[in-house]
Amino acid sequence: xxxxxxxxxxxxxxxxxxxxxxxxxxxxxxxxxxxxxxxxxxxxxxxxxxxxxxxxxxxxxxxxxxxxxxxxxxxxxxxxxxxxxxxxxxxxxxxxxxxxxxxxxxxxx
Amino acid sequence: xxxxxxxxxxxxxxxxxxxxxxxxxxxxxxxxxxxxxxxxxxxxxxxxxxxxxxxxxxxxxxxxxxxxxxxxxxxxxxxxxxxxxxxxxxxxxxxxxxxxxxxxxxxxxxxxxx
Numbered sequence: 001x002x003x004x005x006x007x008x009x010x011x012x013x014x015x016x017x018x019x020x021x022x023x024x025x026x027x028x029x030x031x032x033x034x035x036x037x038x039x040x041x042x043x044x045x046x047x048x049x050x051x052x053x054x055x056x057x058x059x060x061x062x063x064x065x066x067x068x069x070x071x072x073x074x075x076x077x078x079x080x081x082x083x084x085x086x087x088x089x090x091x092x093x094x095x096x097x098x099x100x101x102x103x104x105x106x107x108x109x
Numbered sequence: 110x111x112x113x114x115x116x117x118x119x120x121x122x123x124x125x126x127x128x129x130x131x132x133x134x135x136x137x138x139x140x141x142x143x144x145x146x147x148x149x150x151x152x153x154x155x156x157x158x159x160x161x162x163x164x165x166x167x168x169x170x171x172x173x174x175x176x177x178x179x180x181x182x183x184x185x186x187x188x189x190x191x192x193x194x195x196x197x198x199x200x201x202x203x204x205x206x207x208x209x210x211x212x213x214x215x216x217x218x219x220x221x222x223x
Contacts, residue, residue: 042199044214050208087152099151100151
């Protein structure tokens with residue numbers, strides 16, 4: 001079956017760095033997406049990886065290892081506004097997104 | 110921000126009644142999707158559309174139907190609502206599928222079935 005695993009909740013301190021891991025098993029693979037979702041709001045796109053390696057975009061970076069079925073989202077210089085859920089999604093062979101349940105990130109001052 | 114609206118934003122209804130949710134886009138994107146989001150679950154695809162009158166089922170399509178008569182509108186209908194369909198429903202759009210075609214989400218509709 002298809003499965004996406006990510007931690008349910010993580011806590012980090014303002015100004016610090018946090019890494020949110022995601023492992024995936026899907027029928028085929030056409031890329032890995034990360035989205036941010038603040039409570040009560042819609043998900044918003046953060047990053048897309050289809051090749052192995054690290055993609056950096058400001059304070060956020062995303063890494064992919066296709067051979068290991070593994071990705072992570074790295075958030076640097078954490079700010080209070082980064083408190084949100086982070087959703088990992090793998091695109092399968094039919095170009096459908098299979099979503100993880102999300103990681104709730106709590107930032108403490 | 111992508112121009113996507115959903116209506117209504119909140120709805121309370123009773124078991125057995127029909128309900129229609131509307132998604133409207135101003136981006137002229139080809140693909141439109143309906144998802145539901147429940148605690149402890151990832152977003153789950155209900156139905157999607159790849160063009161006017163072209164739709165297909167997703168992972169959790171039972172009890173739902175869709176229609177797309179215009180590029181900009183995608184309707185989701187619950188023929189006879191049940192309490193298990195209480196959820197937050199998100200519409201999404203994308204220009205294409207595959208490489209770098211991210212999905213943009215509407216604000217969501219919170220549906221409660223009593």
